Amino acid sequence: MSDIRIRDLGEDYSWGSRVEGLGWHNIHDRGVRAELAKLFEDRGFLVFEGMEPSAKMQVALSEVFGPLKEHPTAATKRADDNIAPGVIDIHTQPRGDDGHYHGLVEIDGVKLASFSPWHFDHSYNDELNRAGVLRAVIQAPERGRTGFADGVELYKAFDPELRRRIEGLNVIYTLDVRLTQMRFGRTFKTFGDLAWQMGNVEEAKTFPRAMHPAVWTRATGEKVLHAGGWMAVGIEGHEDPEGEALFEAVCQEVNAKTHAYWHVWKPTDMLIWDNWRMLHAVEGCDPKYERRMQRTTIKGDYGLGYFEDGKRPGEVYRELAPGNLPA
Numbered sequence: 081m082s083d084i085r086i087r088d089l090g091e092d093y094s095w096g097s098r099v100e101g102l103g104w105h106n107i108h109d110r111g112v113r114a115e116l117a118k119l120f121e122d123r124g125f126l127v128f129e130g131m132e133p134s135a136k137m138q139v140a141l142s143e144v145f146g147p148l149k150e151h152p153t154a155a156t157k158r159a160d161d162n163i164a165p166g167v168i169d170i171h172t173q174p175r176g177d178d179g180h181y182h183g184l185v186e187i188d189g190v191k192l193a194s195f196s197p198w199h200f201d202h203s204y205n206d207e208l209n210r211a212g213v214l215r216a217v218i219q220a221p222e223r224g225r226t227g228f229a230d231g232v233e234l235y236k237a238f239d240p241e242l243r244r245r246i247e248g249l250n251v252i253y254t255l256d257v258r259l260t261q262m263r264f265g266r267t268f269k270t271f272g273d274l275a276w277q278m279g280n281v282e283e284a285k286t287f288p289r290a291m292h293p294a295v296w297t298r299a300t301g302e303k304v305l306h307a308g309g310w311m312a313v314g315i316e317g318h319e320d321p322e323g324e325a326l327f328e329a330v331c332q333e334v335n336a337k338t339h340a341y342w343h344v345w346k347p348t349d350m351l352i353w354d355n356w357r358m359l360h361a362v363e364g365c366d367p368k369y370e371r372r373m374q375r376t377t378i379k380g381d382y383g384l385g386y387f388e389d390g391k392r393p394g395e396v397y398r399e400l401a402p403g404n405l406p407a
């Protein structure tokens with residue numbers, strides 16, 4: 081008999097669940113694992129509460145949902161303890177060695193570090209990882225929440241005319257993660273890029289452009305609106321003013337219609353989201369605060385993404401816009 085306790089994420093959400101009672105005593109139990117895998121498939125997003133706050137537990141939790149995979153980029157920093165493939169370290173220290181802040185954005189007159197727009201992970205890759213498991217190692221004492229929104233719900237809420245126009249089209253993404261270069265769906269001003277984002281630029285030149293459908297259909301029949309402006313450069317076959325206007329309207333509709341759950345982090349929380357279905361974002365925090373997250377990457381693919389011209393990373397070299405230097 082399972083001793084985990086499951087409840088809905090909240091009254092306002094048609095997706096997501098909270099799970100308590102998972103630990104070393106039951107995480108390898110086959111019945112518990114099967115129950116969690118089914119719950120994840122149905123609900124798309126799970127919050128595990130009261131977890132042992134360790135990388136070892138994070139890896140064990142991740143493996144309930146599938147094997148881990150190596151991160152597709154070389155420039156992304158790995159967790160120091162190298163406990164399993166692809167455990168990445170997202171550590172924001174916006175104050176550089178020069179004493180200045182880098183990579184900040186400004187929203188409504190407030191300067192923020194650690195901000196991420198709505199996106200799904202690995203959009204720049206042909207294979208789209210099944211899921212990510214995230215925990216906060218160091219959290220900012222205020223703001224710094226991670227937001228999640230369900231693409232199934234977003235599809236239903238989307239403007240029907242816009243939805244009709246974008247269905248069947250692919251969005252083109254690149255590995256250029258610089259927010260200064262983001263063209264669609266912007267809600268913020270930028271002030272240069274972070275050092276790691278600049279460090280990614282050379283590798284980004286060697287990545288072919290990747291295509292992913294803006295809308296796709298799950299095996300269960302539900303349609304998923306799955307697009308965002310970060311790292312996107314346009315619509316496949318419509319890299320023209322009309323296509324750009326359409327994609328800008330789509331990204332602004334994503335900003336307007338995402339019904340977000342914003343997670344306030346505790347050290348004992350771990351979250352998993354379906355990367356084929358959910359969008360996520362980070363609201364940012366005061367630059368004076370350090371913020372450190374660790375994420376695992378769970379293998380899988382929905383089979384709908386591909387690299388342009390069938391090329392592989394390393395087979396192309398493209399010039400990218402120089403962008404703003406950190407200032």
Ligand SMILES: [Fe+2]
Nearest residue numbers: 199200201360
């Ligand atoms: Fe992400």
